[in-house]
Amino acid sequence: MRATTLLNRVLKFSGTNITTVEFDGQGPVIATVKLTARKKLSCPHCPFITKAAYDTRWAESTWRHLDLGGTPLVLKMLRRRLRCPEHGVVVQAVPFARPNARFTRDFEDLVAWLVTRADKSSVSAFTRIAWRTVGAICERVVEEQLDDTRFENLVSLGVDEISWKKHHNYLTLISDHETSTILWGAAGKNAATLDKFFTEIGPENTQSIEAVSMDMGAAFIKSVTKNAPDAAICIDPFHCVQLATNALDAVRRAFWQKARELPDQAFAKKYKGNRWALLKNPGKLTDMQDATLKQMEEDGGELWEAYLLKESLREVFAGDLETEDVMGMISQWCDAATASGMAPFMKTGATLRGHMEGIYQAVTRKISNGKHEGLNNKIRTMTRRSYGFHSPEATLALIMLACGPVTTRLPYHK
Template identity: 25%
Template sequence: MHHAIFDVPDLNTFARLDELGLEAVGQRVDSSRAVIACRVVDADDWCHACGGRGVARDTVARRLAHVPFGRRPTTLQLRIRRYRCAECGKLWRQDTGKAAEPKARLSRAGAVWALEAIVCEYLSVAAVAANLGVSWHTANRAITGEGRRVLIDDPHRFDGVTVIGVDEHVWRHTRAGDKYVTVIIDLTPVRNRTGPSRLLDMVPGRSKQAFKTWLAERPDGWKQHVEVVAMDGFTGFKTAATEELPDATTVMDPFHVVHLAADALDRCRQRVQQTTTGHRGRAGDPLYTARRTLHTGASLLTDRQRERLMILFTSSEHVEVEATWGIYQRMLCAYRAPDRTAGRTAMETLIESVSNAVPAALTELRTLGRTLKHRAADILAYFDRPHTSNGPAEAINGRLEHLRGIALGFRNLTNYTTRALLETGGFKPQLHR
């Protein structure tokens, strides 16, 4: 440290007042709050109407919540001059536009800090308000306004989107009103391996019409650039995408395809359980004990799990479960195939085998076969579109669940949509750039 060179302490630089067009002229610090007295650097003493020289008349004060320093709320107390034009008599005051928005209660730096604290530090609005020394509503308005300025209202936010994902999301767990929304995700960075996915928008409801209306509102030029739409098994999303994006390829997400087979396996196990024992699964029942093992990929089974399944399948009563389990494992192998061409061929063979000549006793497989045959094109499209799945949409849903927990729930969908876009819409910190 003996080679370090230190400058004279400068409160303007430390508190970043020079970026706001302000200069510190005094300070008052106690255990609960810091107040920095400031003046506006630019005199701004020329009349905006006639260009005449203004004569200083008096000063007015303006208080702005600023970035908190030293674990205490910090307030900027601005001393603003008022002028009268000697030529035309017009009155005006010094411009503080660099320091804050008109009528704002937070400085521009304070608003940026609040937004980053919400998005990057995962603080609640209440915690941010306490750090700034303002009310909850004041902090929330500032955060929302800054978020709209830097992200939500950005006209270029939708540029470059070529792959989108669509999924449903439960935004509240109450009986009052519709609890579902449709989320639209930009999967282009994931496909191109340039970054994570991001939330594009959130619309009320989970229906074909909700997604179709959102797509219809997009410009034709934007829709022409969309190449792929990833989705789950809901046919409403498929129909809306086909009607509004006829040139785009629809891809059914592998997670949801495997989930269909897993559901068929569970229903078959439960049916056989009832048939053979006359009751639901209980501790000690072979089928119930193996319920999680049945969902594990064959290549990941331990020796103990393999032995458990071998014993389970030696009983003739469990032959239907074994047949359904075999289809489930073949599906996993198709998706895990290192060669996508071989995986596609395996999936085509699988769909063909469960779509024809399935014994009537295997009711779950017959239902699965009809579904796979109906969505075969969307399922197989995944193998032709590397790194295209709706998995990142599920990840964003998880982040939104965390957001709702921080806020202890939301009652207003508009506020929830705004916060969700800030949380998962690709916001990048600005204060420390």
């Protein structure tokens, strides 16, 4: 059997014929291909087809395909240009690769499948491509898979910001509370960032939205009030507890700073090491942290009081209580925070008081971003994995691949 016949039968590309195969024993196997419908030139971005080439130029393109027994396989083809009424002058589309890709669709699907399941170095080592290139592949796969039907009949959404690539680089993410998937994201974290979401989904899709949960920052509240005035603004219990946890951490830090100035340094060390014992949920403590906590209880004082305040707020939300009871307890909690005399808690109490309506809306609807723990963990893993990507778009694409309404399939499982 001839090598071209063999490859045509093995690779099974539709609408594409392998005409010659070259291999010098060292580099990649190079297969020259031709499209079977050679006279029809299609736009890579839309269904437009024409027989008229834009000019007489033939440009050579190559695409890396899945390896042949460990040796890279490269497809080579001469392509023409055409003028699409919508997209202008473009290089003709090929059925086996996405627009602007240097890899075949099968190769990219393999990378997309792998990247949500394996760590960064495994993906790079296995596919022998740079991590940056992985980002660009994720973007292309996601762009092809996502369509606007995911914005239809939305009812209850969560909006949150996450940092990516060290500090001060933020992404705003929208999740669907009903499906626990990420629907949309964009770089930035201000009101204008969230405005883009509402512009994209349009007024008709906005109408069905009944509730949007968020933290207490002004930006998202402003955008939802403006763009979806009928939707209830829900202040996420997860973020309320987080405020109290931050207040506790501030008290602990101040305590530690003071202790550091004392001659007995062992005392200071103790308060440096107790950070996690204080901030973690009691159910998740290690034996050591548990012992630290017991010691702190015996010591008593302001730090222990701060700990109890944080824990009591967490428990208010953790229990399956009636809305009225929860709201009454939060109000009492705010009084206790003010009465504590500890500045960080007094501030938290005042902040919560300013958002009672939003907290009520979240509690009565039983909405919390913290409930999607699996989703949040996945997002965290993906953001860590995306370090080294060149753009927020690539990071977002990776998040959408893993947490969005996107199905990744291996090329041989179609």
